[in-house]
Amino acid sequence: MPIVRLDEPTIRRIAAGEVVERPASVVKELVENALDAGARTIRVEIAAGGRELIRVLDDGCGIPPEELPLAVERHSTSKLQRFEDLARLSSYGFRGEALAAISAVSDFELASRVPGASHGARLRVRFGKPGRVEPVGMPPGTTVTVRDLFATVPARRRFLRQDTTETAYIQRALTALALAHPEVRVELVVDGRTVLATPGRGHLLDALVAVFGADVAAQIVPIEPDGDREVIVHGAIGLPSVSRANRQSLFLLVNGRWIESRSLVAAIEQAFHTLLMVGRYPIGVVAVALPPDRVDVNVHPTKREVRFADERAVAAAVHDAVRRTLLAHLPDRPPPRVTFDPLTPPVVERRLLVADPSRAPAPIATAPAEPARSETREAGDDRTGSRLPVLRVLGQLRQSYIIAEGPDGMYLVDQHAAHERILLERLLDELATRGVERQRLLQPLVLELSPEQCAACERYASELAELGWEIELFGVASVAVRAVPAVVQRNIERVLVAVLDELASGGRATTPLERIAISTACHAAIRAGQELTLSEMRDLIRQLEQCRAPNACGHGRPTVVHLSTEDLERHFGRR
Ligand code: ADP
Ligand code: MG
Secondary structure, three states: OOOOOOOHHHHHHHHHHHHOOOHHHHHHHHHHHHHHOOOOEEEEEEEHHHOOEEEEEEOOOOOOHHHHHHHOOOOOOOOOOOHHHHHHOOOOOOOOOHHHHHHHOOEEEEEEEOOOOOOEEEEEEEOOEEOOOEEEOOOOEEEEEEEOOOOOOHHHHHHOOOHHHHHHHHHHHHHHHHHHOOOOEEEEEEOOEEEEEOOOOOOHHHHHHHHHOHHHHOOEEEOOOOOOOOOEEEEEEEOHHHOEOOOOOEEEEEOOEEEOOHHHHHHHHHHOOOOOOOOOEOOEEEEEEOOHHHEEOOOOOOOOOOEEOOHHHHHHHHHHHHHHHHHHOOOOOOOOOOOOOOOOOOOOOOOOOOOOHHHOOOOOEEOOOOOOOOOHHHOOOOOOOOOOOOOEEEEEEOOOEEEEEEOOEEEEEEHHHHHHHHHHHHHHHHHHOOOOOEEEEEEEEEEEOOHHHHHHHHHOHHHHHHOOOEEEEEOOOEEEEEEEEOOOOOOHHHHHHHHHHHHHOOOOOOOHHHHHHHHHHHHHOOOOOOOOOHHHHHHHHHHHHHOOOOOEOOOOOEOEEEEOHHHHHHHOOOO
16 A cells, blocks of 8 residues: 555544543543633532533633634643743643544534623534534533544444443542532532432532541541652542452542552552552552652553653652551540641541441441551551440350450450451561561471472571571471470460461562561450360450450451441330
């Protein structure tokens, strides 16, 4: 084939593919335009997952009639004049591509009225072919209507998912923008039903209430900004009690832009380490502010990804800020010194040892995982004070659960999970202070191991020794165990093998030292199915009362179920 110049509609449709991936990208671009236009109110209406209709109405600065044709042309923008301006840019847009791209693949209409004008004007563009500018009566601001998205691009249309999925993408995008701009009233109407409406009063907390509901928002706490560094982390993060089963409720902002970043998400999840069950994810808005020359926003046509000059430093700052916030909200600590917004009423401290029964329809409330101090480097951060009330042991259920009475009702304690928590805190305390207490065996215990287990022994020899495991390799597949952590009272072989298997499988985002501590605690703990005497149970409960984070084991599973007096009375129809 000879080389020819592509015609303009073809060029547009190819380019459109980059910017407009799915209906949610259209919503994001249009709402960002409205934000750039200084809108105070933005309303988004969609039908059939955005396929049939996307309409974005704003009350921003508008576009004069004579500029409407230009607005839908490629590379036309009012936001950037020279490339050098890019570094100092405070607007979302700068590429001048979105309207051109969207109007190339939809039945599109741009209507706008600048404040002070007696009426507005509109321009319809059908799949890349612009019509004539016509006058129209409308309030000041801009309304963009997109119908039949991708009707002429079957490949893209086939690629779209079910309406509900596309709607979810749209809702997530709009939620992110709403949280980034608490000063703007943002509304989303899906098939005639309002699903999101922020008040636009300028407070992040208000926006969080609109997004998550008051109960969940009450458990989202401000991240205290840390001003010592170039990277400032702020926003608000949900306590472990309000985690979700997916990552869709955590939003990242960099210099006010909503972005996706695996490394920052990983840093946040790492900060929750041992506080959340496997498969549970944090919620909140984590915002990063840094000098504009330390971040490049122009790496992706949709600007969803950014490049940091020093990504590790940003991730470390995010991790530390989130971790610090979580630790500051352990029980028995004074409320945070700094609140993120002096105009906002302080976050209601509604953190309870166990979930508030009045908020849970189910009669039994499971204790949420409380933040635990589980990293040795936070050893200086000492907290005593018991988190569980003093409990009176009544008995054992199924040789697995301890039934106890407290000042407010009944407590069911999982004996294995509770013991695991006790041992973990003991190991971590010892590690952080005088070193892990070890018990020397009278005779070395010789064990046959698999090659993987031997390799783990060799590779993590120093970490194992630090936690009390003194092991010597001899031969290809045997080891001699000379000393064990004092917490391991029996079944040495079984515990060690489990620890080595967990080390060998690598896995989760934890240090080897943490992995050894967690699995040692888990496998040394008493099991379910073991009968306990009353005094053993009392002992266990006493120790659990001393724990800093008694409500979850090292793997984040709950240890305690609480049935309050009120629950009981309600259940038996006494109130
Ligand atoms: P960009 O946002 O990168 O400048 P767009 O194609 O999204 O490119 O928009 C082109 C131009 O149209 C913008 O620079 C702006 O001047 C104008 N515009 C788009 N949407 C709006 C709006 N909602 N209100 C006012 N002006 C708008
Ligand atoms: Mg734009």
